[in-house]
Amino acid sequence: MKILFASDDLARSCNDDSIRTERYGPALAATIRRRLCEINAVTHLGELRRLPSARLRRHPTRDNGSMLISLGPAADFLVHPRDDPPPTLLDGGLDEFRVRTLVVLAIAIAS
Numbered sequence: 001m002k003i004l005f006a007s008d009d010l011a012r013s014c015n016d017d018s019i020r021t022e023r024y025g026p027a028l029a030a031t032i033r034r035r036l037c038e039i040n041a042v043t044h045l046g047e048l049r050r051l052p053s054a055r056l057r058r059h060p061t062r063d064n065g066s067m068l069i070s071l072g073p074a075a076d077f078l079v080h081p082r083d084d085p086p087p088t089l090l091d092g093g094l095d096e097f098r099v100r101t102l103v104v105l106a107i108a109i110a111s
Helices: 010-015 019-040 045-050
Strands: 002-005 068-072 073-082 100-109
Touching: 002 010, 010 019, 010 045, 010 100, 019 068, 019 073, 019 100
Parallel strands: 002 100
Antiparallel strands: 068 073, 073 100
C-alpha cells in the first residue's frame, strides 16, 4: 500500500530515525517503523487484518472511514483512505479491499 502523511512534520517524525526516536522513545519508534513497513508490504487495507498485532479497527467516533492501527498498548496510527469519498460496500461499510492508499493523520498516544 502507498502511505501518505497529513503533514510534512508527521512524515519527518515517522520516517527519520533520529527524530522518531527523540519524539517517541526507542520502543515506540521501533514499532512505528515496523508498522509502516508492514503497511507498505500489503497491497490493500484488508490484508492488514491478517496481522493480529495491527488490530485494525474503525475509529470509535469518526464515521468518515477513519481507522486505527495499533502501535502497541500506548499508541495508534489514525489513518484514513486517500479516496474521497472512501470506497464502500453495499451495506455502507468501508471496502477495505479497494483501499490501496492510506493517509496517516496522526499518532494517537494513549493517556
